[in-house]
Amino acid sequence: MLKVLGLFLLLVVPPLAWLNFGFKPAPDRRPDTLVYATSSKIITLDPQKTQSLNDGRIISSMLEPLVRFDPGRLAADPGDPAALIPGAAEALPTLGEDGRTYTFRIRPDAKWSNGDAVTAHDFDRAWMRGMFPDMVGPYSDKLLIIEGGDAFFAWRGNVLKLLNAQTPAAELEAARQALPEADRHWKPGDGQAAFERSIERYDELVRVDTPDDHTLIVRLKSVTPYFPELVSFVTFAPLHEASAMDALSVDPDSGFVTMDTTYFQRPDRYMANGAYTLDLWEFGQRLELVANPNYRLHSERRNQRIVMLVIEDEGVALLKFNRGEVDWCLSVAASSSLASELVAKRPLEAQLITAVATYYYSLNCSPMVGGRPNPVADVRVRRALSMAIDRDELVRSVTRLYQPVADSFVPEGQVPGYTPPDGQYHRYDPDAARALLAEAGYGPNNPLRFELVYNTNGGHETPAQAIVQMWRDKLGATVTTSAYEWGEFTEVRRGKRYEVARNGWFGDYRDPSTFLELFRSDGTLNVTGYADTEFDRLLDEAGASLDPERRAELYAQAETRMLDAAPMIPLWHYFDLHLVHNTRVTGLNLNPWNALALHEVAVTLP
C-alpha cells in the first residue's frame, strides 16, 4: 500500500506543485482600499456584451460614459431630474429641433489611462461593435434605437450569410436579393474585405456623426426623451479605439468578426477613461481595480483601490463581514432567511434599499391553457384573485421585511414626473373579491381551480404558499402549485403554459416605458397574452410626445387600463440588502437605481 501511495503521490504532487496547487494568496489588506463581496462571478467586462449589474459595477468604474448619475442625489431622491450629470461629456447633450438629434461635447482634457485623448471616435467605434450582428450583446437593442442601426444590422447579417459556406441555398438567395447590387458579390473567404466594407457601410448608414474629435452627434430613429439617461448605461460606454479595433479579427471560415477576449482580461490592454484601471482578475474569485491617475477627478478621489471578492455562500460572506475582511457585502440576498434577523438586530449595518422593481404574479389571459379552458381568462376572476391578497400581511409575517406593498406596476417616486395610478382592483377587499367571483360563476358548488407556478431558489415558495392559502380561505379556490428550475420556468412562462406564474421586473431607466412596454400586445416580454390596442396606442402616443407632462399623463392612462384588466397582480416592490460597515465606509450613497461612484467612497480602517 505504501508503494501505491508513493506512486500516487509521485504522479499527482509534482504537476500540482508546478501549478502551485492552484493557490492564489490573498494580498494583505492595504489602507485606502474598499473591499466588497458579491455572490456572482463577473460574466464579462465587455461593456457592449454585459447584461449584469454585477459586471456593470466594475465596468462603469473603469469606463466613463458621456453622462452618468450622481449617486448622492439619487439616494436623496430617486426621481430627481437633476441627478443626471455630465461624465466624459462636458455638459448634458443639447437636443435638436427635430426632437431626436442629440449633440454631445466631449471634455477636451479627458484622457485614457495610457495618456491618449478621449475622442468621439472612441464612442462611435465602441457602439459600432455593439451593432455588428457577429458582435452584438444582450442590450444591443438599446444601440439600435439610433437611426440606421437596424438597416446596418440587417445589411451585415445578409453579408454574413453570403460569407458562410454552410448557408442553405434558399436563405443565401434571399440574403443576396435583400442586398444592394454592389454587395451581392461577397462569397466565402472574403471575410476581411467584407469587414472593411462593413465599417464604411456603418459610417454611411448609422447616424452617429463625428464632425470633429470632440463632438458626437447622434440621431435616433424616433423621439426618445430618456435617451440622455440611457447613455449612462455601460452599453454606451466607450472603448479605447486604437487598442480595441486592434483586438478585432476576422474568422476566415465564417467571416465573423470576433474580439480577442483576452483584451478584457489583461490590464496592459484594457484601457480605461474612468476612475480605475484593471489590476488583477482571478476568474470567479477576486478582481482588483487600481486608481487611474489620468482620471479627471483623480485628485478628489477618496480611495486608491477597489477589491471585489466573489463569495457565493452567504454564511462565509457573513463571517468575513463580521471579521472586517469585507467592508461592503452584497452576498446576502434580501430573500435570504438571514435577512430579516440581520435587519432587526443590526439596523445600522444591514441596509434595505428599495429597488426600482415590482414583485408580481402574471395571469395568463389566453382562453385555453394546455388544451383546457383557462379560468383566469375571465377578467372578474383575475381581479378577484388580486383583491383577495392581503399584501400588508405578506410583507409583515411572510417576507418579514416590510417591503412597500404594490398596487401599481411602476413603483412610486422613482421615475421623474410620473405618479403611478392606484390600482383599484389591487387592494385587499375580500368581500368584493367574493362577489366578483360569484358573478363569474364560481362558488361553493363550483370552486375555482387552477395552478400557480414559481421557480425554485430565491425564496418564492413561502409567499406562494401564503397566497394560495389566502385564495383558499377568502375565495374557496383550490390551487395547486408547481416549482420549476429557472431555465425551465422561463420556458414555461414564455410558452404561456401556465395559469398564474410568479414574476418580477426591474426598471432599467427612469421612464415609465421601462415597465409598461412589457405589456404591449406583441411585446417579446409579454408572457400573459394580454392584448389591448388602446393600451398600445397610448404607449405609442406617449412615446412620441416631447411634452413631459403630457407624456406622464398618457403613460398613467395606459397603466390604469392595464391594471384594470389585471393581467398581473402587483404584490410588493423589491428590497436590496446591503451590509455596510457603517463606521468605516462613507460616501457609498446606496440608491434604488444602483448608480455608483466608487471613487467617492472613503474607507477608514479601525
Add this chain to the structure above:
Amino acid sequence: MLTLIARRLIQLPIILALVFSATFTLAWVLPGDPFRGADERQVDPAIEAAMRAQYNLDSPWSFLRSYTKELFTEADLGPSLKYRDRKVADILGEALPVSATLGAAAIGVALLIGTVAGVVGALKPGTALEAGSLGVALIGVSLPSFVTGTLLLAFAGVLATHAPAFALPIGGWTGPSAVLLPAIALGLTPAAYIARLLRLGLADLMHSDFVRTARAKGVSPNRALFGHALKVAYLPVLSFLGPAAASAMTGSFVIEQVFNIPGLGEHFVNAVLNKDQTLLLGIVLTYSTILVLFNLVVDVAYGWLDPRIELG
C-alpha cells in the same frame, strides 16, 4: 501488463466518444439559455438569434461541426458560452489544480482516518475502541458533507475569534492552511468506507492460514498485522480508491460552495444550470479521461501488489 495499458488506452477514445455523444445530446435538449441573465429580462429575438449564431448555436449540426473542428484541429475547447471572456481550457486550467489538490488531500485524510479506525476496530472487537471505529464510519457515511463542512467552518469562525494564533482562513483558496478543513469535510465519507472495508477484511484475515502460519513462526502480532494482513486487506480499498480519488479530485460542488473554493465542481453544476454547453462538454470530457486513467492506475497497482492477479 503492457497489453492491459495498451488496451485501456485504445478504449479511452471510444469511451470519450460515447460520453461526448451522450453529453452533447443531453446538453442540447437541456432547458435554459446561457445568454439570459439571472433576472426576468429577455433579449430582443433578432439579437438573440444573432448571438446564438456567433457561437454556432443556430442548429445542433453547426455547433457539432464547429466544436469538433476546433477540438481536432486546434485542440481548443472553445469559449465558455456564459463567461464569454473566458476559454473553457483556461477555466479548466485554473479550476482543475484546485480541485485536484483538495481531492488528493481529502484522499490522504480518508486513508489516515480510515486506516486507523479500520485497524483499531478489527483488532479490539467488543471494546470501546471498536465502538469508536464504528462511530467514525457511521458519521462519515451518514452525515452529508455540507453539514460537516458547515460545522467545520463554524469551528474556523470560533477559532478566529477566540484563538487568533491558530486561526484558519474562512473559506477561499489562499494557501496550504486553507486546505485542512475542506479536506477533512471531503475526506470523511471515503474514510468511513475505507474503515469498513479494512475492518471487515482484517477481521477475517487475522484468522486466516497465512497469518496463523506467520504467528506460529514467531512473528509478533503487530508484524503479522502490518507486514502481512494489512497488505491483503488493502486490496478492496484500492479498488475503491480509484474512482473515489477521481471523483474527489475533479471537484465537489457542495464543499467548494461551502468553503468558497474556486474548483471544478462548482463550474460543473453551474454549467448545467446555465446551459453552458461548451463548458459542460469540456468538464465531462476531462472528468471521463481522469476516471479512465485512475482506473488504469488502480489495475496496474493491483497486479503490483498481488502477483496472483493476472493482468493482460
